[in-house]
Amino acid sequence: FFVLVVDELMKSEFGLFEYNSEMRTLWFNAKSNHQSNLEMFHLCGVIIGLACFNGLSVGVNFPIVLYRKLLGLTPTLDDLRLADPMMGRSLEELLRFEGEVEDVFCLTFEVSAIGKDSSSSVELIPNGSTIAVTNRNRELFVEKYVEYLLQDSIDQQCHSFTSGFRLICSGYALTLFTPEDLELLICGPPRLDFKALENAAVYEGYHPQHRLIRWFWSIVHDEFTIDQKKELLAFCTGSARSPLGGLGQIKITIQRAGPDSEYVPFSSTCFSTLLIPDYSSKEKLLKKLCVSLKHG
Known part of the structure; x- marks a missing residue:
């Protein structure tokens, strides 16, 4: 029951949440701030709280920052990096830049407003539109x-x-949870069906019965731990999460990257493509994959 209700509330036609296809997570729709929307957000919190109270997971993908907020923790740049990697990297680049920030970035403490028309802006501090962002x-x-x-x-x-959530789940018991604990309680263990990923895979320079491809899927299914499988998924697609509808929705491409060599596999996450040389043995493939995942 809880899963069915939450699935309905998360649908795009309700407009409560926006789906981040890169991270495969749901986040609040900034435009949905009318009273009727806020009542629905409250209801959503109550339903998820009831599911937690009854020990039932609803399998919804929120970024970890939401669980931090449920626990009363203040979001940080690290949270933004996980929720929106592109924006996180941009702000990190601003912090690391060694030249004159004011001359190169040309920013002020006024930014585009989220959830409003493109011409709207908001000042991050009083008189922000007149204050330049500098190295200081x-x-x-x-x-x-x-x-x-x-x-x-x-x-x-x-x-x-x-x-809504705290109407059901609150008090001292909630403070015992970490954000990761709360995520596990709400989402349940990650359901990553790599058989579905294999069935949806396409090949360039290889074919499903090629020895390397058979070695590859044997390693994934029989030898990789769940953490290694997540690392492989992130290495190939940019995210360790399953999209809505499961891993079968991802069309991963495994492409031949030349003959046997000492090069390690590499990927293009924009196109969900994994490039692998035609290694001479399964052992070598496993070793090279592990190197790529460790340093990828």
Whole structure:
């Protein structure tokens, strides 16, 4: 029952959540701030809270920052990096930049508003539109921008959801959980059907019965741990999570990268493509895959 209700509430036609296809997670829709929407967010929090209270997982994919917020923790740049890697990398680049930030980035403490028309903007600090981002104040800019992205822009939605959840799950017991514990309780163990991934795979330079391909899937199914399988999924696609509908929705491409060599496998996550040389043995394939996953 809980799974069916939550699945309905998460559907795009309700407009409550937006699906991040890169990270395969759901996040609050900043535009859904009308009273009727907020009541639905509250209901969603109550339903998920009831599922947790009854020891039932609902299998919904939220970024870890949501579980931090449910526990009253303040979001950080690390949370943004996990929720929105592109934005996270951009802000990290700003912090690491060794030249003159003001001259190169040309930023002020005014940013585009989320959930409004393209011409709308918001000031991160008072008079932000007149204050340039410099080497001296860039840490403050990043702090305030993360705060806006993960808190202020969806404050009403998150507050309604959290109040619904805490109506059922609150008190001292909740403080015993880490964000990762809470994620496991709500989502349950990750259901990663690599047989479905294999069935959807396509090949370039290889074919399903090629010896290397048979070695590859044998390694994945029989020798890799669940953590290694997640690492492989992230290495090939950019995310260790299953998309809506399961791994069968991913059309991974395994491409021949020349004859046997000492090169390790490499990937193009934009196209979910794994490139593997035609190694001479299964043992060599396993060794090279492990190197790629460790340093990928």
